[in-house]
Amino acid sequence: MALKEVKTRETFRLQDFANKTIRAYYTGTTETEGEYGPNIRHEFYSPEKKEKFSFWGVTDMNVKLGNVKQGTLVEFTYKGKEKRKLKSGIKEMHIVDVLNDPEDCLKDLRKDDDTDAVPKEDEVPF
Numbered sequence: 001m002a003l004k005e006v007k008t009r010e011t012f013r014l015q016d017f018a019n020k021t022i023r024a025y026y027t028g029t030t031e032t033e034g035e036y037g038p039n040i041r042h043e044f045y046s047p048e049k050k051e052k053f054s055f056w057g058v059t060d061m062n063v064k065l066g067n068v069k070q071g072t073l074v075e076f077t078y079k080g081k082e083k084r085k086l087k088s089g090i091k092e093m094h095i096v097d098v099l100n101d102p103e104d105c106l107k108d109l110r111k112d113d114d115t116d117a118v119p120k121e122d123e124v125p126f
Helices: 059-065
Strands: 020-033 037-044 051-056 070-086 089-105
Touching: 020 051, 020 059, 037 059, 059 089
Parallel strands: none
Antiparallel strands: 020 037, 020 070, 037 051, 070 089
């Protein structure tokens, strides 16, 4: 058995990608406890780059991705902040446009040891 280097994956901030459309397969969400409450991280897989990546969640994206089936293709674009009327009054919120193609999905999605979903190498549909 050959040893392979273990790499850490960077988690990106949506704010650093304003008005840039990201296209990848949504592979799930992880949640950890932070100092001010839960930290939500959305996991993705890019078949073009053959790598996994993640973005920190914001409320708008968290809610929208909650309606997306794992393993399906998504496109998302961070649009900045906008004032929205909520039960608690008017609040400035991060806005993310999310598009989903439920017909375009990774085959044989499985979980690997570090709990990130990845496609089997020989099953990538491209």
